[in-house]
Amino acid sequence: MTSRKLLLGALVVLGVVATGVAASAAVPATAAETTPTYVERNVTENTMWTAEDGPYYVGGDLTITGDATLTVEPGTRVNVGEEVTITVEGSLIAAGTAADPIQFTTADASSDAGTWQTIEYAGDGDSTLRLAHAVVEHGTTAITATSSEGSIRLGNATVREHVRDGLAVTTRNGSPSIRITDSRFTDVGRAGVAFEVPETEPYVDAIRNVQISGTTFANTGANGVRVRARQISDVSMTDVTVAGVSAAGVAFETESTDARPQSTNAHRIEDVTLRRISVESVGGDGVAFRGGALDGVYVLDSVVRGASGSGFHVEAATDADRVRFARNTVVDARNGLQVALRRTTGGIQHVSLAVENNEFARNDRYGVDATAEYVFVDAFDVRNNTLAENGDGGATFATQQVDETVFADNVVRGNGGPGIAVSAVRVRGVTALRNRLVGNADDGLSVRASDLLGGVVVGFNDALDNDEFGVDVAGQRAGTTTEIHNNTIAANANGARVAGPTPARLANNSVVLNTADRERADGGRDAAAATGVVVENAPNVELVHNDVYGHIVGLRSSLDGGTVVAEHNYWGAESGPYHETLNPGGAGDAVVTDGGKVDPIPFASEPFGPRYERPTAVLAANETTVRPGEPVELSGRQSTDDGAIARYDFTVDGERRSGVAATHVTAFEEPGTYEVSLTVEDELGVRSLDDATVNVTVEPAERTTQRPTVGPTATVTTAPGSSDGSDGSLLASLFSLWGGLGALFYVLALVLGAYGTWLSVGGRDPPVRGTMTHVLAGVGVLTWAVAGFLGDGTLLTFAVGGAVAWGGLTAVVLALATR
Known part of the structure; x- marks a missing residue:
């Protein structure tokens, strides 16, 4: 019965297979394949291309005329022939879906980039080029805009494998309205998106109304986005990622950097906002602004990692007004932020620049490197930044004249040069407040003027463990008073220095233990090093209510004339500072005068602030x-x-x-x-x-x-x-793991042996045979012996002693039993 069932099942299966084969053979081959549509004429009226009628083969140049719209349905494939250009004078609407994208490609999926030319947008004000959930591949340039009118919209588009650009705007008149969202540009030869004229003078007249968001540029030649125009305005980029390009990730250029400065600020970059830009592993700057006047430029919440150039670079700009870099991170670049401003031939520019809440760390040169050639700076604010472990320094700022410059609430640590360094011909206002300047390889803070110095305020900072001065302020011509107050200046090579004729007042500072590991146990007093306060060529200096102690020299002055008033300070001892003539019995820091006079009397007998002591190593x-x-x-x-x-x-x-x-x-x-x-x-x-x-x-x-x-x-x-x-070592070995285990067996043997002997003497049977007690004692002795040979030799003493003692006790018991 079973054999018959198997045979019947086999026949049924063979019948089904045979029927299927016959049915397949009965269907003509042309019915099983999709019939392609060959496009041989221009689109002159509203036309629909469908997936059902595709794929479409465009074998020659195709134009969508100005009064026509070509609509491409989801799932449609368009195969573009060699050297073919699709020109859009009217509108092209190719809106696919995530499940059914549209393709502009070649018939052979293995074709190289550059097989066909481009989709050229040449529309008027009513025209639109829209690609959504579309793939454009294997062209020379994916999309070329030769018109400044109408609009281009890319959403969820994939642009890949093109010889030149992903999207190129090449008309000198400017660009149409451009929106790119949630798209991907990959494996492009020159740039993902480029705005430039392919001529000797490459600058477009004006670029405006451009938005790019949620888009990735990977391996897109030199740049992710490059904008070259005389005027750039109303541009925003949000949530954009650029990786693996050979030059700048994002570049805005208003004039050639090697051209002569313009006589006016007609070349402008204004109302440009970059937010959440991510740039990684690029051969140039992360984001660059080159030339022109910047007005209303904001770079926010962005990250640059691994740039051969600077993270953010403002190069050869002629003005900077309402420019702000905030909440950005730059690591492993040349500089975190580099700003170079230059004067135009038409007049002096006034600069307003804010750098706030950024982290610039582990860059080859500076966290912030700002220079302004013959430019007056009205407002330069550097606040709440972390500038750490940069090769040449934390922040450097050099210009002609500095007014209203603020460094506040920054953490500047571990840099290979100065923490913050400001230098100018004329300094008329620098404020440094609440900064933490720690472990830098030069001064913690330095402000130097080659001419006038005035309006410097240094307050509530921690300048700690820097290799030179904690605070250094110097100028050549007198301005308004320098105020240095309420700072903690400790563990630097030297504490604070004021130099030049500008009046200075140091009050309520803790200037302590500034020896930077130079003061060793030899007890020497090298007066040229490890000094708390240095005053040079400054005849009008006052020190009051400061704690100055823990140095080789507390105060050193070198004056051509005049007196340093250093009254009411604490010098580390109740008896006051050592002064050769005024207080030779003082046990505190020495006050040394190389020129002029110093008056440290009267002095405080106890510190005004907390007493700092050296740690003790044990x-x-x-x-x-x-x-x-x-x-x-x-x-x-x-x-x-x-x-x-x-x-x-x-x-x-x-x-x-x-x-x-x-x-x-x-x-x-x-x-x-x-x-x-x-x-x-x-x-x-x-x-x-x-x-x-x-x-x-x-x-x-x-x-x-x-x-x-x-x-x-x-x-x-x-x-x-x-x-x-000592005996303590013997006890320590006995109470170790193996010593204690051996002792447990041995003591148990002793207890059982003694109890059994007592019962035997009274004529009663012991609870445990004598052999068992010998085994327990032997295990204890063996445990000590093995542990002693393997590591703790002290246990060998217990092994030998235990064996001898057990043998002696056994002999005594036997002697008593045989009496």
Whole structure:
């Protein structure tokens, strides 16, 4: 019965297959394939291309005339022939869907870029070129706009594999209204979107009304977006990504950078907003503005990573009014923000520029690099930025004349040059407030004028651990008073410097411990270094209510004449500063006069602000005698400071190991004695004066006798300790894991043996046979012996002693039992 069922099933299957094959053979081949439509004439009236009638083959140049609209339905494929151009004088509406996109491509999917020419938009004011959910590929330029009228709309478009540009506006008159949203431009030879005339003079007269949003440009030749026009206005870019281009990611150019300056500001970039622009791995600037006058230009919430040029670059601009860079991030570029302004031949320009809430970090040169050649600066605000670990410095600003320039609430740290440096011919107003200037390789803040210096206010800043002065202000001609007040200036090579004839007042500052690791344990007093306050050629300087201490020299003055009034300051000791003639008994910082006079009397007997002390390094090691390869844990946890220790620098056998961790584990492979030292640094950047040291002895590996130890922790501050193996070490071994386990078995054997012997003497049977007690004792002794041979030699003592003691006790019990 089963065989018959199988046979019947096989026949049914064969019948179905045979029927299907016969049905397929009965259908003509032409009915199974889509019949293409060949386009051989222009579109002169409203026309619809459908997916059902496609694909459409355009074998020669095609024009959609001015009074006609070509509508392409979703899912339609248009195959464009070699060297063919589709010209849109009327309108082209190609709106696909995500499920059924439209394609402008070639018949052969493997065709190279440049097989056909372009879709040329040449419409009038009523014309529209609209591509939505459309793919345009394998052309020379995807879309070329030769008309400045009408509109171009791209939404969810994919433009890829073109020889030149994705979208090129090439008419000198300007551009039509352009909207590009949620689109992708990839593998394009010159630029994703370009506005330029293909002639010797490439600048379009005016570009306006352009919006690009949610769009990606990847591997699009030199630029993602390039705009070359004499006037650029009403342009916005939002949520745009550019990656892998050889020049600037986004470039706005109003004139050639090597041309002579224009006599007027007719060349302008105005009302341009870039928001959430992401540029990565580009061969030039992230975003560049070249030439012309900038007015109402905003770059916001954008990120540039890995640019060979600057993250943001304003180059050879003739004016900057209402220009703002805010909430941006630039890392691993040449500069974070580079601004170079130049004067036109028609007159002096006045600049207003804001740089706010940005992070410019790890760039090759500066976080902010601003220069203004013969340009007067009315307002330059740098606020709430982080400028960190840039190669040449945090921020530098150089110009002819500085008015109303503000650096406020910035964090400027770890830069390879000055934190903030301002230089000008005339300084008439620089304010530095609430900045944190830490660990820079030059001055924390410097303001220098080659002529007039005035209107400088430096207040409430932390200038800490910089390699030169914390604050340095100098000028050649006197202006209004320099005010330096309420700053904490600590742990720099030197504290504060004022130079030149401008009156200066230093009040309520903490200028402390500015020795930058130059003051060591030799006790010398090098008066040329580690100075709290330096006054040079400044006859009208007042110091009042400052804390100045912890230096080699508290105040050094060099005057051609006049007196530095330095009364009512605290110099680090109740007895006041040391002054050779006025206060020779003073135990505080020295006041040294190289020229002119200094009057430090009267002085304060206690500090006005918090008392700052150097941290003390304390080094501990868990072992000071080890074998090769055995780990040693070094700890600086016992180091002390009024605040928190911020940095621990271990030096192991001459090699420095820096970090924020309080412990360091190391090992030594060769026998010998190795020196380990520790220096600590507090949150201000003040370092400990004397290193804590410990010597670690590495004994040969074949040594098997008991090693001297220092217990669980050896604490040494300036010299290593030693130990000769005390009873404390024996107890420590006994209470270790293996020592305790052996003791458990051994004690259990003793208890059971003693209890059994007592019962036997009374004529009763013991609960455990004598063999079991011997086994337990043997396990205990064996545990000690194995642990002793494997690591802790002290346990060998317990093994030998335990075996001898058990043998003796057994002999005594046997002797009693046989009496």
